Amino acid sequence: MNQITEDVEAADPKEAEPQDEFVRGLSLVYQRLKQSKHLKKAMKEVEQSLLDLLGVRLFTIYQSVQNGKEILASFKGGDPEDTSTTEIRVPFSPTSLAGYVALSQRALVIRNVLDQQELLDIHPRLKFDRRFSDAKGWAVKSMIVVPIKDGILLGVLQLINFVGDRDFSKTDLKHAMMVSQMLAKQFRSELQSTQGPYDYLVQKNKITSKELDEVQRKVALYGGTVSRVLIEDHGIDADSIGMSLEYYYRVPYMKFQAGHTLPAELFENIGVSYLRKNLWLPVAGTKEEAVILIDDPSDYQRIMEIQGVLNARNYAFRVGLPEHILQYLRDDDGSDMEAGFDDVFSRLEEQGNVELESEEETEEENLAATSAIIQLVNRVITEADRLGASDIHVEPGKDNSPGIVRIRVDGVCRELLRVPKEHTSALIARIKVISRLNIAERRLPQDGKCKLKVRGKKLELRVATIPTVNGESAVLRLLAAGSAMPLAKLNLSKPNYDKIVELSAHPHGLLLVVGPTGSGKTTTLHGVLGYINTPDRKIWTAEDPVEITQPGLQQVQVLPKINFTFATAMRAFLRADPDVILIGEMRDHETASIGIEASLTGHLVLSTLHTNSAPETITRLLDLGLDPVNFSDALLGVLAQRLMRTLCGKCKESYKPTQHELDHLIENYGPEQFPELGIDLATVTLNRALGCEECGGTGYKGRTGIHELLTGTHELRKMIYNKAPLDAMRQQALKDGMRTLKQDGISKIFAGLTDYKQLLGVVAE
Numbered sequence: 001m002n003q004i005t006e007d008v009e010a011a012d013p014k015e016a017e018p019q020d021e022f023v024r025g026l027s028l029v030y031q032r033l034k035q036s037k038h039l040k041k042a043m044k045e046v047e048q049s050l051l052d053l054l055g056v057r058l059f060t061i062y063q064s065v066q067n068g069k070e071i072l073a074s075f076k077g078g079d080p081e082d083t084s085t086t087e088i089r090v091p092f093s094p095t096s097l098a099g100y101v102a103l104s105q106r107a108l109v110i111r112n113v114l115d116q117q118e119l120l121d122i123h124p125r126l127k128f129d130r131r132f133s134d135a136k137g138w139a140v141k142s143m144i145v146v147p148i149k150d151g152i153l154l155g156v157l158q159l160i161n162f163v164g165d166r167d168f169s170k171t172d173l174k175h176a177m178m179v180s181q182m183l184a185k186q187f188r189s190e191l192q193s194t195q196g197p198y199d200y201l202v203q204k205n206k207i208t209s210k211e212l213d214e215v216q217r218k219v220a221l222y223g224g225t226v227s228r229v230l231i232e233d234h235g236i237d238a239d240s241i242g243m244s245l246e247y248y249y250r251v252p253y254m255k256f257q258a259g260h261t262l263p264a265e266l267f268e269n270i271g272v273s274y275l276r277k278n279l280w281l282p283v284a285g286t287k288e289e290a291v292i293l294i295d296d297p298s299d300y301q302r303i304m305e306i307q308g309v310l311n312a313r314n315y316a317f318r319v320g321l322p323e324h325i326l327q328y329l330r331d332d333d334g335s336d337m338e339a340g341f342d343d344v345f346s347r348l349e350e351q352g353n354v355e356l357e358s359e360e361e362t363e364e365e366n367l368a369a370t371s372a373i374i375q376l377v378n379r380v381i382t383e384a385d386r387l388g389a390s391d392i393h394v395e396p397g398k399d400n401s402p403g404i405v406r407i408r409v410d411g412v413c414r415e416l417l418r419v420p421k422e423h424t425s426a427l428i429a430r431i432k433v434i435s436r437l438n439i440a441e442r443r444l445p446q447d448g449k450c451k452l453k454v455r456g457k458k459l460e461l462r463v464a465t466i467p468t469v470n471g472e473s474a475v476l477r478l479l480a481a482g483s484a485m486p487l488a489k490l491n492l493s494k495p496n497y498d499k500i501v502e503l504s505a506h507p508h509g510l511l512l513v514v515g516p517t518g519s520g521k522t523t524t525l526h527g528v529l530g531y532i533n534t535p536d537r538k539i540w541t542a543e544d545p546v547e548i549t550q551p552g553l554q555q556v557q558v559l560p561k562i563n564f565t566f567a568t569a570m571r572a573f574l575r576a577d578p579d580v581i582l583i584g585e586m587r588d589h590e591t592a593s594i595g596i597e598a599s600l601t602g603h604l605v606l607s608t609l610h611t612n613s614a615p616e617t618i619t620r621l622l623d624l625g626l627d628p629v630n631f632s633d634a635l636l637g638v639l640a641q642r643l644m645r646t647l648c649g650k651c652k653e654s655y656k657p658t659q660h661e662l663d664h665l666i667e668n669y670g671p672e673q674f675p676e677l678g679i680d681l682a683t684v685t686l687n688r689a690l691g692c693e694e695c696g697g698t699g700y701k702g703r704t705g706i707h708e709l710l711t712g713t714h715e716l717r718k719m720i721y722n723k724a725p726l727d728a729m730r731q732q733a734l735k736d737g738m739r740t741l742k743q744d745g746i747s748k749i750f751a752g753l754t755d756y757k758q759l760l761g762v763v764a765e
Contacts, residue, residue, distance in 0.1 A: 054176070061183065063154065102155075104300060107145070108143070109173050111142055113130075143161075149298075198226065256321075272329050291317075293325060295320060297319050389409050391407065393413065400421050402420050402424070412698075432465060435450040461477065487528060490523070500528065503636045508599055508603055509636035513606070513640075520643050525582055529582060539578070541555045558584070567591045605634075615729045615733055637712055646753050647701075648698070652687045652699070710733045713736045716729065742759065
């Protein structure tokens with residue numbers, strides 16, 4: 001019930017008392033269900049309690065049937081006249097409410113099931129069959145229908161109210177989800193099914209859990225599929241793997257059958273390359289009921305896409321090995337993006353014997369154009385994007401050592417693969433080709449960029465090549481084009497958030513976000529722009545490159561090669577009637593001077609700077625030769641930030657810190673200011689890293705920002721005007737309410753997001 005409690009903690013404080021009462025009641029129901037060996041009998045005992053807790057007339061609990069095509073109504077609550085022994089089976093289908101939720105695994109809140117337009121807005125085939133309720137004389141009106149799932153779909157919960165009853169609210173949906181979580185635990189316990197797709201193989205001693213972990217880690221790093229590694233490296237037969245998948249997903253396993261005829265009707269307007277990439281295909285049936293073979297039946301996003309593509313009435317699912325699915329599609333060698341690194345290297349060996357012209361440049365161009373090298377580059381980029389990398393480093397080895405490809409994930413580099421020495425230069429050459437660099441020039445550094453489409457997502461890469469003593473090295477920065485992150489989701493402390501909102505409301509002035517490269521400055525600035533982006537404001541941005549786009553903004557890409565610099569863009573903006581101007585970086589005196597001038601002439605100017613702290617930013621700009629009078633008048637605030645790795649949400653462990661740990665954190669935060677955090681030292685717990693499959697065994701996944709916000713108070717402006725020393729300005733900022741990066745990081749340690757080791761990785765001791 002821990003998850004249930006966590007959900008309640010996120011509820012509106014005004015609802016705290018009713019929520020607490022609900023949790024207490026649900027906990028009692030859960031205990032009664034746990035103590036019973038017969039779920040149906042126990043459900044009858046708690047039927048009225050659940051009806052009262054949920055405040056509903058009726059509820060129906062469906063369980064998924066292990067035929068991959070339907071759910072079965074296992075218990076109906078609230079109908080005293082129900083003595084029927086007839087089974088109610090509902091197919092996976094977008095034509096009924098329970099069937100749609102089973103298919104899509106999406107929760108539904110229906111205000112009025114008799115309002116056909118409301119149902120059509122959810123899905124064009126969705127209908128409510130009122131024959132049963134009419135026969136009972138029930139005036140059914142509103143419903144909540146939620147999936148019961150625990151990794152896989154285990155069933156569906158349906159709540160029903162009548163005409164005249166209250167409409168369902170968000171709190172009712174939350175309660176329904178909590179009940180579904182409770183039922184999922186009970187279903188999983190009753191079924192005694194495995195916890196992972198390959199656990200059955202461990203139970204049958206086909207492989208040890210340690211070996212399975214190593215296989216999954218290898219696949220995560222180098223590509224390919226788990227099933228292929230199990231077959232080739234561990235000698236496990238395909239049918240045993242399929243049986244393991246069947247036990248976990250509770251969907252029948254279908255192996256490859258040579259000569260099996262695929263349904264031509266269901267392949268209309270579907271490209272084979274699309275099916276190869278998405279690893280599913282229709283293997284039988286018609287538009288009335290399509291039988292789908294898929295490698296992961298719990299992937300509801302793909303399943304929703306399937307029903308959108310096929311538009312069949314009902315669906316039945318079979319689970320299969322990726323290799324068998326590709327065999328059905330006659331894909332013997334895989335496609336570019338599907339091939340694993342082992343496949344690519346074997347093809348490189350096959351193509352390595354091709355005779356090439358003797359000139360070195362020609363040889364590299366030819367090697368760079370071979371299909372295997374093209375696949376290798378595609379695979380590296382795809383895998384880096386899948387793992388959430390920000391950068392790819394391709395590094396030549398010394399002498400005859402292999403080259404290394406490393407990726408930076410959450411700010412930390414890790415090795416992705418090693419490339420044979422003879423192919424490293426061809427790999428670099430291919431990167432130079434796609435980024436339109438001079439392939440023959442290997443003595444000078446070069447910069448370029450390219451745009452790709454990876455798994456349907458547009459990706460821009462900024463490429464830099466640098467000559468080393470061992471050969472050329474390349475670094476590719478992945479710039480995933482996306483929308484702005486809301487300001488409220490940047491994990492700013494409440495005082496910092498409130499102050500940023502206040503500063504961004506000013507009609508004019510200068511607001512700076514500072515920090516090293518890759519610290520999330522652009523994300524923060526676009527969060528601020530998103531907050532103030534209203535139709536009454538004209539906003540211009542000049543960036544290099546434009547990584548985040550927002551509707552309503554006029555965004556410009558600067559091109560220094562043609563002398564279209566930040567300063568040039570600023571001058572142009574001032575003639576274009578702006579209210580707000582964002583300048584990607586104040587990297588020189590000219591840009592900074594124009595920015596301050598603009599902020600003094602009625603414009604809000606936002607920009608970035610590469611400095612270590614908020615107070616240092618002031619001295620840096622003064623060192624650029626800015627007029628301290630104008631600068632002090634213009635300055636609204638400086639937000640310094642870093643990105644700090646966060647603990648993996650799946651495996652982090654809470655513990656009681658020692659007194660020494662607490663004293664150390666209090667001392668670093670500042671004993672005078674520490675009480676403002678409102679932490680009860682007698683009951684406080686911290687979190688630490690463990691490591692699991694989800695985080696690659698590191699214990700950390702994702703990053704969060706830590707911030708320090710200096711505001712341009714009257715006292716600080718006087719100090720800027722008089723060019724006061726850095727330490728004096730820092731002390732004044734602290735008096736004005738600024739909290740340092742370290743202090744903000746320590747507050748996030750107490751919030752359970754990270755640990756002190758990660759804080760020391762981004763701020764000085």
